[in-house]
Amino acid sequence: MNTVLSRANSLFAFSLSVMAALTFGCFVTTAFKDRRVPVDIHVSRVMLKNVDDFTGPRERSDLGFVTFDLSADLQPVFDWNVKQLFIYLSAEYTTRSNVRHTHTHTHIFEPLTLTFTTEVPNFPGVLEILESL
Structure with a gap:
């Protein structure tokens, strides 16, 4: 037979x-998930200077400093299908x-490195050195 x-x-x-069918089921579990998270941005200082550019003869370039605090909880974005965020x-x-300048800064977040901080750790002697500067 x-x-x-x-x-x-x-x-x-x-x-x-x-x-x-299993592949479609995996797609459905994350396809319609809302991945927006609230972001809080506070700009504390903006400074623009015109400085000498040593790459060309008698050239001057703009040098901008922006100090800001960016706070976002990215934990809800991670699930079984998301390994890292760009x-x-x-x-x-x-x-x-110039009519328009565009600059881009990128960072890749992984689940283990979600806490990104620039604070100085509290080691003995570090704060005394920083205060003396």
């Missing part, structure tokens, strides 16, 4: 259908000579 090849073909087709910060500004 049924040969070995016919039975192998039926088994392969059935297992392929089951795997396709986050970028883009800044655009205009000057007299």
